Amino acid sequence: MIITTTHYMLLSAALFTLGIIGVMTRRNVIIILMSIELMLNAVNINFIAFSHQLQNVVGQVFAVFVIVVAAAEAAVGLGIILAFYRNKETVNIDEMGLMRW
Amino acid sequence: MDLIWLIPLLPGLGAAINGLVGVRFFSKRTAGIVACSFMGAALALALYAFWQLLGLPAEAREHTVRVAPWIASIPLQLSNGTVGRFFIPWGFRLDPLSGMMILVVTGIGFLIHVYSIGYMHGEPRGGYARFFAYLNLFVFFMLMLVLGDNFVVMFVGWEGVGLCSYLLIGYWYEKKSASDAGKKAFIVNRIGDWGFIIGMFLIFTTFGSLDFREVANAAGAMPTETASFGLLSVITLLLFVGATGKSAQIPLYVWLPDAMEGPTPVSALIHAATMVTAGVYMVGRNAVLFSHAPMTMQIVAVIGVATAFMAATIGLVQNDIKRVLAYSTVSQLGFMFLAMGVGAFAAGAFHLMTHAFFKALLFLCSGSVIHAMAGEQDMRHMGGLKKYMPVTYVTMLIGTLAIAGIPPLSGFFSKDEILYRTFLSNRIIWGFAVVTALMTAFYMYRLMSLTFFGAYRGPAWDAGGGHGHAAHNGHDNHGANHAATGHGGGGHGGHGEWHGPHESPRSMTFPLQVLAVGALIAGFVGVPAALGGPNTIEHFLEPSFVARAVVAGPSTAHATNTVPALSEPASAGESKGETAGTAAHALETDAPAGEHAAEGTHEMSWWGEMALMALSVFVGVIGILVAFRFYVRSPEIAERLAQRWAGPHRVLSNKYYVDELYEATVIAGTMASARGLWVFDARVVDGGVNGTGWLTMFSAWFSSLIDKYIVDGLVNLVGTVLEESSFVLRRLQTGLIQNYALFMLFGVFAFVSVYLLMR
Numbered sequence: 001m002i003i004t005t006t007h008y009m010l011l012s013a014a015l016f017t018l019g020i021i022g023v024m025t026r027r028n029v030i031i032i033l034m035s036i037e038l039m040l041n042a043v044n045i046n047f048i049a050f051s052h053q054l055q056n057v058v059g060q061v062f063a064v065f066v067i068v069v070a071a072a073e074a075a076v077g078l079g080i081i082l083a084f085y086r087n088k089e090t091v092n093i094d095e096m097g098l099m100r101w
Numbered sequence: 102m103d104l105i106w107l108i109p110l111l112p113g114l115g116a117a118i119n120g121l122v123g124v125r126f127f128s129k130r131t132a133g134i135v136a137c138s139f140m141g142a143a144l145a146l147a148l149y150a151f152w153q154l155l156g157l158p159a160e161a162r163e164h165t166v167r168v169a170p171w172i173a174s175i176p177l178q179l180s181n182g183t184v185g186r187f188f189i190p191w192g193f194r195l196d197p198l199s200g201m202m203i204l205v206v207t208g209i210g211f212l213i214h215v216y217s218i219g220y221m222h223g224e225p226r227g228g229y230a231r232f233f234a235y236l237n238l239f240v241f242f243m244l245m246l247v248l249g250d251n252f253v254v255m256f257v258g259w260e261g262v263g264l265c266s267y268l269l270i271g272y273w274y275e276k277k278s279a280s281d282a283g284k285k286a287f288i289v290n291r292i293g294d295w296g297f298i299i300g301m302f303l304i305f306t307t308f309g310s311l312d313f314r315e316v317a318n319a320a321g322a323m324p325t326e327t328a329s330f331g332l333l334s335v336i337t338l339l340l341f342v343g344a345t346g347k348s349a350q351i352p353l354y355v356w357l358p359d360a361m362e363g364p365t366p367v368s369a370l371i372h373a374a375t376m377v378t379a380g381v382y383m384v385g386r387n388a389v390l391f392s393h394a395p396m397t398m399q400i401v402a403v404i405g406v407a408t409a410f411m412a413a414t415i416g417l418v419q420n421d422i423k424r425v426l427a428y429s430t431v432s433q434l435g436f437m438f439l440a441m442g443v444g445a446f447a448a449g450a451f452h453l454m455t456h457a458f459f460k461a462l463l464f465l466c467s468g469s470v471i472h473a474m475a476g477e478q479d480m481r482h483m484g485g486l487k488k489y490m491p492v493t494y495v496t497m498l499i500g501t502l503a504i505a506g507i508p509p510l511s512g513f514f515s516k517d518e519i520l521y522r523t524f525l526s527n528r529i530i531w532g533f534a535v536v537t538a539l540m541t542a543f544y545m546y547r548l549m550s551l552t553f554f555g556a557y558r559g560p561a562w563d564a565g566g567g568h569g570h571a572a573h574n575g576h577d578n579h580g581a582n583h584a585a586t587g588h589g590g591g592g593h594g595g596h597g598e599w600h601g602p603h604e605s606p607r608s609m610t611f612p613l614q615v616l617a618v619g620a621l622i623a624g625f626v627g628v629p630a631a632l633g634g635p636n637t638i639e640h641f642l643e644p645s646f647v648a649r650a651v652v653a654g655p656s657t658a659h660a661t662n663t664v665p666a667l668s669e670p671a672s673a674g675e676s677k678g679e680t681a682g683t684a685a686h687a688l689e690t691d692a693p694a695g696e697h698a699a700e701g702t703h704e705m706s707w708w709g710e711m712a713l714m715a716l717s718v719f720v721g722v723i724g725i726l727v728a729f730r731f732y733v734r735s736p737e738i739a740e741r742l743a744q745r746w747a748g749p750h751r752v753l754s755n756k757y758y759v760d761e762l763y764e765a766t767v768i769a770g771t772m773a774s775a776r777g778l779w780v781f782d783a784r785v786v787d788g789g790v791n792g793t794g795w796l797t798m799f800s801a802w803f804s805s806l807i808d809k810y811i812v813d814g815l816v817n818l819v820g821t822v823l824e825e826s827s828f829v830l831r832r833l834q835t836g837l838i839q840n841y842a843l844f845m846l847f848g849v850f851a852f853v854s855v856y857l858l859m860r
Binding site (some may be wrong): 024 | 838
């Protein structure tokens with residue numbers, strides 16, 4: 001069986017959906033952050049698949065770029081979470097309402 | 102003669118020195134010497150100037166010196182539509198009339214200064230210097246008054262002497278009556294000055310000048326206002342109002358008797374010899390104006406004789422020695438105005454001069470008596486002073502005979518001249534004047550009798566243990582010597598140790614003797630033609646009373662090139678022909694025109710004149726004899742008469758209740774109107790102010806309401822609306838991150854859906 005672009009897209013959609021569900025439903029900020037990584041990687045799969053199909057290297061470059069951004073995002077996000085935890089002793093997203101009116 | 106401006110300045114300098122330095126630092130001796138020496142210098146200068154004046158030919162005896170411009174030329178609209186130049190120089194003019202006046206002022210002023218050294222001896226040091234400063238200041242202003250060559254300079258002196266009069270009457274200002282009298286004199290004089298100043302305004306708008314000579318020339322060219330009460334009559338009447346104030350005539354005479362509260366030298370100098378004659382002088386100075394207004398002349402004559410008569414009747418019954426003399430002064434001033442009123446300007450001025458001598462003498466004698474009696478002024482407590490103070494007695498007797506009109510003393514010639522001219526003019530007025538002369542002789546001799554004759558009625562004194570009367574005389578002589586060396590005491594206070602009546606010190610008797618000589622011989626300058634005399638003074642003074650073209654001598658030219666003079670030859674030349682022609686006999690032709698029965702037609706025979714003269718001597722003698730009989734021979738007659746005529750006596754004693762009348766009418770009216778004005782002020786003016794304030798407060802309150810509820814309300818409304826609306830909108834901000842993420846997801850779905858569906 002030949003693995004076509006459609007298969008990649010289905011995989012990517014499945015991963016993306018998992019990520020969204022994770023972001024929407026979990027209360028632990030770290031899990032949410034991990035779910036975001038999942039969504040980014042789903043996008044990466046898409047980029048690579050189309051790059052391959054269209055024989056265009058820009059998609060791969062973009063994927064590498066996304067990985068760099070994801071790494072930075074993870075670093076900043078974890079830093080924030082760490083600082084927050086030191087103050088409030090929690091990582092529950094429902095208790096993060098400090099900026100509310 | 103170009104230095105005549107120094108004559109007023111010298112006493113002014115003395116006043117400045119004594120007033121600024123002397124009050125603090127000078128001893129009594131220094132203060133007196135400073136004042137007297139400046140007066141002496143002024144007298145010497147005046148004598149020199151007068152001598153020079155006599156050296157000129159009669160028609161050139163008019164010399165003007167303009168020291169400096171005062172008010173630079175201001176163009177002002179005149180009543181005839183042209184534009185006049187209101188130009189006032191510090192100008193001084195010496196002519197026969199002012200020459201006579203400066204001699205009287207400096208001469209008598211000098212003697213009174215000398216007299217004051219003795220009289221004021223008991224005063225404290227500062228007060229002594231103050232007194233002399235005021236006295237010098239007075240002489241300064243008086244000389245300004247008589248020497249000024251225009252109305253404004255004269256007015257400066259006029260007001261200045263009023264001020265000094267006020268200061269000197271109130272010299273003993275701790276005494277309520279003295280300060281009240283000073284205020285009364287000042288205020289009454291202001292009423293007169295009102296007339297004077299309005300008169301000055303009218304003169305300027307009419308003639309376009311305030312220079313005496315120019316006004317006289319211009320007025321001389323105008324027709325005599327025989328039939329109608331015209332502009333000249335109004336002007337002269339206003340000037341006369343000023344004169345009544347200064348010279349104590351009806352109705353403004355009330356201040357003069359009260360002015361006797363001042364020290365006696367002041368009464369002698371200011372309120373007898375000089376200042377009160379300023380009104381007479383002013384009328385004489387404007388003789389041309391007055392002689393062109395016969396109606397005013399009539400009024401002047403009537404007021405003069407009425408004042409003379411009324412004051413003489415009051416003088417009959419007064420008991421205060423100085424008050425008798427004060428009413429006598431008012432009466433004699435009335436005589437002077439009578440003379441002015443009948444056109445006998447020279448006679449009036451002559452009487453002014455002789456009166457200055459004998460009235461100053463009488464006042465100084467009364468001061469000597471008061472001094473001797475340690476401040477007692479009531480004649481009922483005197484008597485028999487003849488043997489204690491012989492010099493005073495003799496000099497005062499001379500003064501009394503002079504005022505009574507006994508020949509050949511000075512008063513006879515001047516008073517007789519007035520009576521004669523009055524007789525020619527109006528027989529009724531003449532009758533009153535003769536009765537007044539009779540009363541004058543009577544009350545003056547009454548004064549002499551009560552003071553010097555009869556028995557001594559005063560307080561007893563410590564005669565030095567058991568000494569008899571004879572022994573006392575020796576003691577008294579000692580007392581007199583003692584007084585001469587510096588004891589003495591003020592005329593008002595009282596001696597610490599009184600040794601009974603004594604003759605006054607040398608500095609006081611010397612002026613008495615000089616003035617007595619003056620009172621004796623001053624009349625000889627005016628011996629009337631009927632007695633074979635040349636009547637020198639009348640011919641001497643006449644040029645001052647007539648309109649005449651300005652004499653443009655070389656000396657005047659000298660004055661004009663230093664200061665721009667305003668003598669313009671145009672108007673002078675225009676009226677020259679007319680005025681110069683009438684000048685010689687202007688007095689004879691102008692004055693009596695109209696009702697004043699022309700003298701030319703009424704000229705009396707020699708016998709008639711002699712008869713009048715004899716009559717006036719006769720009434721004088723009668724008055725003296727009656728007084729002698731009443732008060733020396735048999736004093737009970739006077740008592741009995743006073744009881745028999747109790748009503749009239751009371752009226753006279755109370756001075757016709759004129760003061761009370763003024764109190765009830767003028768003063769009460771003034772007070773009532775003042776009170777009314779005060780009420781108006783308190784209610785209406787203050788009410789207006791308060792109302793404005795209240796209105797402001799109300800509008801401010803109202804405006805605060807608007808601010809508070811409308812402006813603030815709008816601002817708050819905006820806020821409230823925003824706040825309320827935000828209440829709804831902020832519900833969106835849940836603060837739940839996943840909520841936001843859900844919205845984003847929906848949004849993405851929505852966009853993607855739209856994108857897909859629209860494709």
